[in-house]
Amino acid sequence: MATRIWDITQRLGKRTPLWPGEPDLVVQRNVQLGPDCPVNIGQVTAPLHAGTHADAPLHYSNEGVDSAGSSLEPYIGPCVVVDMRHAGERVEVEDCDWEALEGAARVLFRTYATFPHDAWDENFKAIAPEVIERLRVGRTVLIGVDTPSLDPQSSKTMDAHHEVLAGDMRILEGLVLDDVPPGEYELIALPLPLEGADASPVRAILRELAR
Numbered sequence: 544m545a546t547r548i549w550d551i552t553q554r555l556g557k558r559t560p561l562w563p564g565e566p567d568l569v570v571q572r573n574v575q576l577g578p579d580c581p582v583n584i585g586q587v588t589a590p591l592h593a594g595t596h597a598d599a600p601l602h603y604s605n606e607g608v609d610s611a612g613s614s615l616e617p618y619i620g621p622c623v624v625v626d627m628r629h630a631g632e633r634v635e636v637e638d639c640d641w642e643a644l645e646g647a648a649r650v651l652f653r654t655y656a657t658f659p660h661d662a663w664d665e666n667f668k669a670i671a672p673e674v675i676e677r678l679r680v681g682r683t684v685l686i687g688v689d690t691p692s693l694d695p696q697s698s699k700t701m702d703a704h705h706e707v708l709a710g711d712m713r714i715l716e717g718l719v720l721d722d723v724p725p726g727e728y729e730l731i732a733l734p735l736p737l738e739g740a741d742a743s744p745v746r747a748i749l750r751e752l753a754r
């Protein structure tokens with residue numbers, strides 16, 4: 544039997560919801576295939592936090608590494624998907640099943656029943672910094688969310704991001720977890736080696752674990 548794969552990546556296009564105030568995501572054609580030209584050639588212009596992406600530490604610290612400088616280790620390996628749909632406006636310590644999270648190297652939080660592909664959701668659930676702190680102490684290396692940020696849209700202090708920084712963990716945002724049952728998987732979500740970039744788009748997938 545072939546190993547099952549879940550694509551947990553948002554499509555990038557005109558309809559991709561963007562953080563308020565960010566410039567449009569544009570895929571354009573610069574060269575057109577025709578009688579005098581053998582190929583089509585395009586160009587993409589996009590905010591680095593559009594769609595499913597990996598924050599680089601440079602996003603929340605001027606001393607942090609950029610997307611090119613980050614190790615790939617956190618972005619590939621065993622992970623746990625947990626269902627947090629029951630949480631309130633923030634995922635709190637008491638909302639979590641700490642038995643399931645014990646020793647988890649990578650944790651993906653599902654908060655949406657249905658991912659909002661067609662509209663920006665300004666009331667997305669944030670993750671409490673105390674949750675990140677506990678994962679940091681437990682040696683988690685990567686935290687992923689199906690929302691646009693770990694911190695609330697209005698945050699000026701980015702407390703959850705700073706807990707991530709303290710543990711030198713990595714972050715994935717904008718995952719699509721609608722079709723993924725809670726449980727253990729292999730995660731593969733590699734950032735591009737973009738120099739000077741504070742984030743990178745990723746193609747994020749989960750693979751069924753061999754049994």
Ligand SMILES: Nc1ccccc1C(=O)C[C@H](N)C(=O)O
Pocket residue numbers: 562565592598602691692693694716
């Ligand atoms: N575009 C922004 C403009 C202002 C403040 C934050 C953003 C973000 O994109 C947040 C991001 N997704 C993050 O949490 O890493």
Ligand SMILES: [Zn+2]
Pocket residue numbers: 592596597598691692716742
């Ligand atoms: Zn981001």
Ligand SMILES: [Zn+2]
Pocket residue numbers: 598691692693704714716
């Ligand atoms: Zn972030």
